[in-house]
Amino acid sequence: MTFEEIQKQAKSNWDSQYHGKAPHILIGTATCGRAAGALPVVEAFSNELAKRNARAKVTEVGCIGLCSFEPLVTIIKPSSFTVCYNNATPQVVPTLVEGYVLGDDPCLDLALGTLDGGDGKAVYIPELSRFEHEYRLLLRNCGYIDPGNINHYIANGGYSSLAMALQMEPDTIVGEIKKSGLRGRGGAGFPTGRKWQQCREASGQTKYIICNADEGDPGAFMDRVVLESDPQQVIEGMVIAAYAVGSHDGFIYIRAEYPLAIERLQVALEQAKNLGLLGDNILGSGFSFDIEIVEGAGAFVSGESTALMYAIEGRRSMPRARPPHSVKAGLWGKPTVLNNVKTYAYVPLILARGADWFSGIGTEGSKGTAAFALAGKMVNTGLAEVAMGTTLHELIFDIGGGIRSGKKFKAVQIGGPSGGCLPESMLRTAVDFDSLRKAGAIMGSGGVIAMDEDNCMVDTAKFFLDFIQKESCGKCSTCRIGSKQMLDMLEDITVGKGKIEDIDWLVEVGQDISGGSLCGLGRTAPNPALTTIRYFRDEYEAHILEKRCPALVCKELIAYYILPEKCERACEHCVLSCPVKAITTNEKGIKVIDQSKCTKCGSCQLVCPPEYNAVIRLSPPSLVPVSGAKTQE
Amino acid sequence: MKPELVDILVPNKKDRRHLISLLQQVQYKFGYIPKEAMLAIADFLEIPESTVYGIATFYNLFRFTPLGKHPVKVCMGTACHLAGGKLVLEAMARELDIQVGGITSDQEFSLDRVACVGCCALAPVVVVSDSVYPRMTPPKVEEVLVTVKPVSQEQPEKH
Ligand SMILES: Cc1cc2nc3c(=O)[nH]c(=O)nc-3n(C[C@H](O)[C@H](O)[C@H](O)COP(=O)(O)O)c2cc1C
Ligand code: SF4
Ligand code: SF4
Ligand code: FES
Secondary structure, eight states: OOHHHHHHHHHHHHHHHHSSSSOEEEEEOSHHHHHTTHHHHHHHHHHHHHHTTOOOEEEEEOOOSOGGGOSOEEEEOTTSOOEEEOSOOGGGHHHHIIIIIISSOOOGGGEEEESSOOOSSSOBGGGSHHHHHOOOSTTTTTTTSOTTOHHHHHHTTTTHHHHHHTTSOHHHHHHHHHHHTOBOTTSSOOBHHHHHHHHHHSOOSOOEEEEEEOOOSTTOOHHHHHHHHOTHHHHHHHHHHHHHHTOOEEEEEEOTTOHHHHHHHHHHHHHHHHTTSSBSSGGGSSOOBEEEEEEOOSOGGGGSHHHHHHHHTTSOOOOOOOSSOTTTSOGGGSOEEEEEHHHHHHHHHHHHHOHHHHHTSBOSSSBSEEEEEEEESBSSOEEEEEETTOBHHIIIIIISOSBGGGOOEEEEEESGGGSEEEEGGGTTOBOSHHHHHHHTOOOTTOEEEEEETTSOHHHHHHHHHHHHHHHOOSOSHHHHHHHHHHHHHHHHHHTTOOOTHHHHHHHHHHHHHHHHOSSHHHHHTTHHHHHHHHHHHHHHHHHHHSOOOTTSOOGGGOEEEEOTTTOOSSOOHHHHHOTTOOEEEOTTSOEEEOTTTOOOOOHHHHHSOTTTOOEEEESSGGGSOTTSOOOOO | OOHHHHHHHTTSOSOGGGHHHHHHHHHHHHSSOOHHHHHHHHHHHTOOHHHHHHHHHHSTTOOSSOOOSEEEEEEOSHHHHHTTHHHHHHHHHHHHTOOTTOBOTTSSEEEEEESOOSOGGGOSOEEETTEEEOSOOHHHHHHHHHHHSOOOSSOOOOO
């Protein structure tokens, strides 16, 4: 088939589903949708449609990034507007089928809003204020097309860049990518065009293309969403890269913790192959390129480029010193281009719309958009894609909707374990490679985690060091031993055994680790501790000098206490919830916690009905009234 | 050699490259890496046993004790940690009466920690078998375990 024929076939497949006579129901079933219960909703629709003999098609799509509204259901009607329903459950399915699939009632009380026009009564989703701040390139199709149907991608412009690229000189393609200013989205921000050029110029017949889908930063999930929702854009980008540098073998190294992404990638690869867009003699051009999936085996350090190549070779993924650079001697010693999932996904767009268009978005040094995973205490957790240069404030407050439950913003952790914690005063920082680095954080993987007053900064620093210390490959003694030392000191501080000199020690050891380690893991390991010390030193001091955890998190420094005047007495919730039977009823019918038995699991506080809210935390524990049973007089 | 092991090894080329993938296949099949399998892989690829052991212990994915029928994984990623994942892990350990890495005496449940399963927006999460349970709390732990494995021996309670 020629590409025109492929396109024509794809278009008709797409039209029959999205512009057909029957209603079309889209249900988001990416991992986050599934976690929120999307699969029972799919089943409920199938059953209800069968039962009512309704002519409608159900399509499973990816994630549009509104994770806190999952499961999301969209109903497209040929003669009416498209409505999107949030937090759907199997229980509402009969209502939706009766109301909007079969009838004319759009059930707007169950809807998040409409997607194309509407009747003026409902929210028009594209006009939600968060979308004013967003600029969606990578996510443009996510949640809208079926990731399991390549026709949908092609019908929306997919693979036309590849068709065009195959008519171009490889040097021209590399030139376009260079001109676009695209920098790698795996964290370090290395110029992609320059990497490709170096590999193209490297001598040797065998060259490799690798896609880094290891996404090891706990708190980042953009790569997963891209792969689960629109995998073809990544494959198309890889094929173009292969053609540009002259490679015939590609690998996608993906973490085994993403089974759904792996499954959808496998389907996507197969479909691309069946249409002649991958494999032998791509689109009759004489150029051949194939891609193999390699599953990771769960080591954060495997995400580092040289380590990742060892992992593919079946060795321990321990980073090595450079030079030689991978573009000259990478996988099995051959010239290799390794890029992140998102980096490849931009490539087809850049060729389709032009390097100038791309470089017109963003800032001087950072072009294009950046995709972020918003998590932590924000209202709208999920994905966001913004032009580089957008401020952290916009990201967290305008798109993320600010902090949940009326709590106060405390800090944002950006860039994962290699990144830093920034306080409110730094929220005007622009998100681009250079501004973030100046602030002490990094763009890194794009995880943005908001913390509120209930999060302890010392505990957060300890969490990241614990992670790093476990993940250090052990090659450099600074990283292996230094991270353990820092962790021990932080551990002491959180249990009230810290000394005030420890703070300066942490900074000193931190600098030694940064300076003396080989790879990015060690070099950036101290960042969370250093930034929290820089911006939240008072919290460290409270732990050390007053044995007090201001956020009421560090177990050894807090106690649970039941306020006698608030306890309802007749209720037994806390008593039943306590796993160690530490709560008893005193002679006045009030519940009392036996501090010597309490394991500080927090169950009682969670189950105490909000109207009483009688269980509180105190720090330091010495604040608990001595009798422990002080009652209302 | 167990016949399942033969099935895994034989279709593969004797290429060092496949070491990790072979270990993965073994783990998918048995739920863990039995010692016998490591020896067989070393033999098959003609590499030292210590190399196989070294690789298997380097990567976090591999475990050397059997998994429960319903493997429980508590997420200890950043988002889950900040949302109280540690309390959930402790509650899980208490409820199952095992440590992280352990297995219940009836082989029903095993307990592990994982670093991020990509559902941070729903933190803290617990994964049991292949299902993700969002927004967990210590009191919810018991509910989840009962959904997975209803306590059938006991008389149903009348309300
Ligand atoms: C410890 C460590 C972990 C890393 N993990 C990842 C990862 O999960 N995904 C990724 O794309 N890059 C990761 N990187 C960055 C890679 O080394 C590499 O710079 C990047 O994948 C190159 O692709 P890019 O040029 O498209 O950004 C990691 C680096 C280090 C030091
Ligand atoms: S810095 Fe740490 S993780 Fe990186 S090579 Fe050295 S020891 Fe290994
Ligand atoms: S749950 Fe709250 S109100 Fe109920 S007995 Fe316990 S402390 Fe009192
Ligand atoms: S941190 Fe738990 S799912 Fe990401």
